[in-house]
Amino acid sequence: MTDNLGTSPDEVQFRFRDDEPVDHAAVTVDSCCDQTNATAVRIEPGDDARVLLPFLDRLALVEVNFPAFGDGRGYSSARILREAGYTGELRAVGAVLIDQLSHMRRCGFDSFAPDKRLDEEDAARAFATWENVYQRAADGRRTIADKRHEA
Amino acid sequence: MYRYDQYDQAMVDARVEEFRDQARRRLEGKLTEDQFKPLRLMNGLYLQLHAYMLRVAIPYGTLDARQMEMLSHIADKYDRGYGHFTTRQNIQYNWIKLEDAADILADLATVEMHAIQTSGNCIRNISSDHFAGAAADEVVDPRPYAELMRQWSSFHPEFTYLPRKFKIAVIASEKDRAAMRLHDIGVRIIKRDGEVGAQFYAGGGMGRTPMIAPMIRDFVPLDQFITYAEACLRVYNRYGRRDNKYKARIKILVHELGAAEYIRQVEEEFAHMLTVGVEPPREELARIAEYFAPPAFVDGPKTVDRSDPDFALWVDRNTHRHKHDAYVSAVISLKPAGGIPGDATSEQMRIVAKLAREYSFDELRVMHTQNLLLPHVRIADLHAVWTALDEAGLGAANMDTIEDIIACPGLDYCSLANARSIPLAQRISERFAETGRTEVVGELKLKISGCINACGHHHAGHIGILGVDKKGKENFQLSLGGSEAEDVSLAKITGPGFDEDGVVAAVEKVTDVYLASRTEGERFLDTYRRIGMEPFKEALYD
Numbered sequence: 089m090t091d092n093l094g095t096s097p098d099e100v101q102f103r104f105r106d107d108e109p110v111d112h113a114a115v116t117v118d119s120c121c122d123q124t125n126a127t128a129v130r131i132e133p134g135d136d137a138r139v140l141l142p143f144l145d146r147l148a149l150v151e152v153n154f155p156a157f158g159d160g161r162g163y164s165s166a167r168i169l170r171e172a173g174y175t176g177e178l179r180a181v182g183a184v185l186i187d188q189l190s191h192m193r194r195c196g197f198d199s200f201a202p203d204k205r206l207d208e209e210d211a212a213r214a215f216a217t218w219e220n221v222y223q224r225a226a227d228g229r230r231t232i233a234d235k236r237h238e239a
Numbered sequence: 240m241y242r243y244d245q246y247d248q249a250m251v252d253a254r255v256e257e258f259r260d261q262a263r264r265r266l267e268g269k270l271t272e273d274q275f276k277p278l279r280l281m282n283g284l285y286l287q288l289h290a291y292m293l294r295v296a297i298p299y300g301t302l303d304a305r306q307m308e309m310l311s312h313i314a315d316k317y318d319r320g321y322g323h324f325t326t327r328q329n330i331q332y333n334w335i336k337l338e339d340a341a342d343i344l345a346d347l348a349t350v351e352m353h354a355i356q357t358s359g360n361c362i363r364n365i366s367s368d369h370f371a372g373a374a375a376d377e378v379v380d381p382r383p384y385a386e387l388m389r390q391w392s393s394f395h396p397e398f399t400y401l402p403r404k405f406k407i408a409v410i411a412s413e414k415d416r417a418a419m420r421l422h423d424i425g426v427r428i429i430k431r432d433g434e435v436g437a438q439f440y441a442g443g444g445m446g447r448t449p450m451i452a453p454m455i456r457d458f459v460p461l462d463q464f465i466t467y468a469e470a471c472l473r474v475y476n477r478y479g480r481r482d483n484k485y486k487a488r489i490k491i492l493v494h495e496l497g498a499a500e501y502i503r504q505v506e507e508e509f510a511h512m513l514t515v516g517v518e519p520p521r522e523e524l525a526r527i528a529e530y531f532a533p534p535a536f537v538d539g540p541k542t543v544d545r546s547d548p549d550f551a552l553w554v555d556r557n558t559h560r561h562k563h564d565a566y567v568s569a570v571i572s573l574k575p576a577g578g579i580p581g582d583a584t585s586e587q588m589r590i591v592a593k594l595a596r597e598y599s600f601d602e603l604r605v606m607h608t609q610n611l612l613l614p615h616v617r618i619a620d621l622h623a624v625w626t627a628l629d630e631a632g633l634g635a636a637n638m639d640t641i642e643d644i645i646a647c648p649g650l651d652y653c654s655l656a657n658a659r660s661i662p663l664a665q666r667i668s669e670r671f672a673e674t675g676r677t678e679v680v681g682e683l684k685l686k687i688s689g690c691i692n693a694c695g696h697h698h699a700g701h702i703g704i705l706g707v708d709k710k711g712k713e714n715f716q717l718s719l720g721g722s723e724a725e726d727v728s729l730a731k732i733t734g735p736g737f738d739e740d741g742v743v744a745a746v747e748k749v750t751d752v753y754l755a756s757r758t759e760g761e762r763f764l765d766t767y768r769r770i771g772m773e774p775f776k777e778a779l780y781d
Contacts, residue, residue: 133481158277158360160400164477167397171515186269187261187278194396207269210260217257220246222390224517225397232246232390233519236526 442493658706
């Protein structure tokens with residue numbers, strides 16, 4: 089059972105949180121369920137994020153791995169954790185590309201460790217792509233429909 | 240019809256700028272072709288055999304004259320003076336240059352149009368009944384529900400990298416004119432005890448593994464409509480297969496799990512989603528519905544002067560009963576005998592736009608049968624409309640006949656195709672028009688696909704033809720008995736395939752069997768269902 093499969097804080101390129109990053113590596117979902125002291129875990133695309141729900145209180149970092157950018161399961165994993173009230177760091181790692189940043193942010197990711205560093209200017213533009221949004225999601229933004237019908 | 244407000248416009252404008260930036264990064268080498276591909280696909284840009292193809296969205300097939308004129312303008316300015324209307328009520332341009340794509344999208348945005356999610360592994364443009372808002376038999380106009388789904392599905396953050404493409408159709412009558420149960424999700428808006436709600440079907444589709452969608456919920460209350468759809472999609476996004484692209488559509492998931500287990504998972508997710516609160520405010524549907532208020536119909540004559548037999552035939556064939564008895568919906572056939580199904584020239588598009596403005600409350604539809612439609616024509620104006628259409632080469636009186644062929648672009652354009660669909664469609668329609676058999680045979684839906692991906696809907700044809708590659712030669716498999724309508728069924732293969740000449744002859748032979756066997760009022764499909772495959776096989780192979 090490998091215990092050091094996580095990204096280090098050094099590899100995190102974008103972080104939208106003020107708290108101290110977790111300083112130890114993440115464990116697998118299986119180890120997390122067995123170990124009572126793990127505070128960082130990594131979700132692979134095939135993992136069911138819901139098995140982590142009983143442990144959310146002790147988790148400070150959840151990494152969601154994107155081995156391939158076209159595999160969108162991690163977006164659901166992220167939202168499921170946020171919907172369950174997880175407030176710790178939610179980090180997208182792996183094949184994280186410029187054009188996914190805005191969607192990932194909406195699904196609740198608040199840190200990003202792309203396996204290839206992204207152009208800062210392109211990324212800043214990508215995070216700001218959508219001034220408004222159609223769907224309610226994990227970022228809590230008021231939607232276009234909400235704005236249309238606010239009193 | 241629906242109009243963008245400042246928000247909708249800003250979303251589409253933002254998308255144009257995003258795409259411009261993506262194209263720039265591709266040219267600067269910051270994006271590999273593999274990384275760029277899904278991004279251009281989600282903006283409707285495919286790479287075909289000879290050039291890029293751009294697919295422009297026409298949400299639920301509804302557009303106005305100004306928009307049709309823009310489609311005409313794009314055909315002239317960026318393509319070769321024509322466009323191809325598709326089975327999902329969109330339009331495709333076949334000769335696009337990559338460097339023009341962002342400018343085309345910007346031009347489209349000026350008339351509230353776009354190419355968003357017309358391709359890629361995401362929720363595609365929502366289709367609907369082409370007679371929506373006009374049909375005498377609809378419960379309500381289904382388009383407000385489709386528009387609500389359009390907004391929900393546009394740039395959905397969780398569902399942009401699905402296992403595979405995802406197509407949704409929304410209808411609101413017992414009759415199915417949108418192949419609803421052959422979609423990933425089919426929605427039928429119904430009324431139960433006076434309350435409007437949505438019936439959901441999931442896991443239908445054509446392609447290499449055709450399946451008819453089972454009903455997964457008989458009534459979703461309107462204030463939970465989007466929440467339920469979200470639950471359906473989440474279960475698919477999490478558990479749809481990603482190991483094999485040919486098994487990645489939701490139909491495989493529903494089939495492998497079994498409908499009951501898929502339903503159980505969706506219901507569980509739905510119960511959870513209801514606590515999350517993803518449903519748009521209830522007033523949003525009401526706001527959208529106002530845009531679809533019926534136009535100001537006026538009373539008038541209910542019959543036409545039938546002294547011109549050509550006109551009378553067109554009226555009989557190409558008009559559809561309207562909810563107001565002084566009006567009809569008039570089908571503009573894009574199937575002239577010997578023509579390319581679904582193609583229209585820029586000049587024809589301009590003429591159609593003008594007719595819409597003059598005679599149909601500035602409204603047009605694209606039909607899934609690759610025709611156009613004037614939804615609200617006064618019966619008193621029909622002769623003038625027909626005369627103008629006829630002069631423009633758009634007056635073919637052949638709706639739902641064997642000349643009204645659905646055909647995919649095939650090997651003439653498509654890099655996936657094994658065989659040419661278009662020349663075969665041309666030959667069959669020409670042959671039946673020449674021999675005068677079209678009228679004798681009556682309703683007969685013939686559909687041609689140039690490969691097993693089934694874009695030409697051959698599984699759902701009363702007669703279906705599938706082009707395959709047989710040792711380097713085009714070969715055509717014939718199938719019978721499919722239907723995309725409320726009597727949905729999948730066609731069965733007759734036996735060994737034919738070459739091009741052979742399949743044209745085979746189509747004639749099966750119509751011989753039909754004509755010899757039919758009873759009063761029976762369509763080809765009815766006769767086939769009654770007598771079965773055997774008599775057709777005997778005629779074809781003995």
